[in-house]
Amino acid sequence: MSDTPLVPPSSVVLVSGGSRGLGLAIVTDLLDAGMKVAAFARTVTPELAKLADAYPDRAHVGAVDVTDPPAVQAFLRAAEERLGPVDGLVNNAAVGQDSMHTHTSNADIARIVETNLTAPLQLTRLVVRRMLGGGRRGRIVNITSICAQRGFPGLVAYSATKGGMDAATRSLARELGGRMLVNAVAPGFFASEMSAVLGSTQLDQIVRRTPTGHLTEPDEVVPVVRMLLREHTNINGQVLVVDGAASV
Amino acid sequence: MNELSRAHIRDLMSQVLANQGRVLPDDDAADLREIGFRSLDFSELALRVEDATGEELNFDAPGLRRIATVGDVLDFLETLQRQ
Numbered sequence: 001m002s003d004t005p006l007v008p009p010s011s012v013v014l015v016s017g018g019s020r021g022l023g024l025a026i027v028t029d030l031l032d033a034g035m036k037v038a039a040f041a042r043t044v045t046p047e048l049a050k051l052a053d054a055y056p057d058r059a060h061v062g063a064v065d066v067t068d069p070p071a072v073q074a075f076l077r078a079a080e081e082r083l084g085p086v087d088g089l090v091n092n093a094a095v096g097q098d099s100m101h102t103h104t105s106n107a108d109i110a111r112i113v114e115t116n117l118t119a120p121l122q123l124t125r126l127v128v129r130r131m132l133g134g135g136r137r138g139r140i141v142n143i144t145s146i147c148a149q150r151g152f153p154g155l156v157a158y159s160a161t162k163g164g165m166d167a168a169t170r171s172l173a174r175e176l177g178g179r180m181l182v183n184a185v186a187p188g189f190f191a192s193e194m195s196a197v198l199g200s201t202q203l204d205q206i207v208r209r210t211p212t213g214h215l216t217e218p219d220e221v222v223p224v225v226r227m228l229l230r231e232h233t234n235i236n237g238q239v240l241v242v243d244g245a246a247s248v
Numbered sequence: 249m250n251e252l253s254r255a256h257i258r259d260l261m262s263q264v265l266a267n268q269g270r271v272l273p274d275d276d277a278a279d280l281r282e283i284g285f286r287s288l289d290f291s292e293l294a295l296r297v298e299d300a301t302g303e304e305l306n307f308d309a310p311g312l313r314r315i316a317t318v319g320d321v322l323d324f325l326e327t328l329q330r331q
Contacts, residue, residue, distance in 0.1 A: 098308050098309045098310060099306070099307065099308045099309050100287070100291055100309065100312075102291050102295065103291065103294060103305065103306050103307050104306060105304065105306040108306070154309045
């Protein structure tokens with residue numbers, strides 16, 4: 001057996017985009033599981049503020065734009081002063097897309113790439129530098145999407161960024177040589193997202209094609225994220241798809 | 249901005265359909281599904297309008313999904329040019 005020590009379960013986790021949807025569900029779950037969580041988003045929603053009030057000793061939240069590296073760094077430092085050294089990262093912050101590539105402005109493409117690819121790579125770099133510099137081991141979970149593996153109209157730039165994060169997940173797992181576990185979770189479309197853009201007929205059609213008979217819910221993704229942060233599994237450099245086999 | 253008239257846009261729409269052997273009905277209420285005018289045809293039309301005006305026309309898909317008739321197409325592109 002190798003003498004490489006196991007990567008311990010994360011105890012202080014930084015979550016980007018933690019104010020609503022899946023990000024908020026992840027923050028809630030990790031806090032409920034007894035972990036310390038530092039969560040930021042462009043705006044702190046009442047739901048996230050309520051969590052911070054409920055867990056004053058274990059939650060640190062702030063309004064930070066993930067595309068603003070100095071602000072992110074300041075938030076991380078403040079969070080570590082309050083909660084202790086971060087040993088887990090969930091890259092969840094992202095912007096969506098719903099436009100044909102032909103008619104998506106160059107500025108919008110740049111914004112999607114900056115938020116969904118550049119910013120999480122920079123945040124990962126920041127967190128990894130602090131963990132390595134402090135001699136710590138840790139875990140990283142990138143929230144990507146089924147769009148990284150399957151084609152969907154109206155999501156060209158978004159899919160490219162998610163595919164980029166899937167690729168980065170694999171390379172980072174290799175690069176970090178077992179001192180950190182790096183994985184991605186790729187949810188299928190959430191019912192709430194789909195209902196916003198599709199009619200009931202189209203929704204019914206997608207559900208019929210999904211073997212489990214329903215679209216993915218955030219509550220079904222959360223345990224997978226927690227498992228990657230907490231359990232000893234030897235899963236590393238993988239993308240775990242959570243979509244009820246809709247894409248299989 | 250060099251804005252195209254509704255009639256000019258209609259003419260371009262007619263050309264898009266003519267390239268596929270189809271005819272654009274005179275009636276603005278004509279259903280796009282019945283005349284076979286699909287989302288990529290709309291995209292081609294928008295690009296032809298761009299080419300004529302020299303201005304990019306970018307838009308999100310939700311607005312496109314509400315378009316059901318020939319008149320909707322003309323309304324959408326007229327409005328888009330003014331934004």
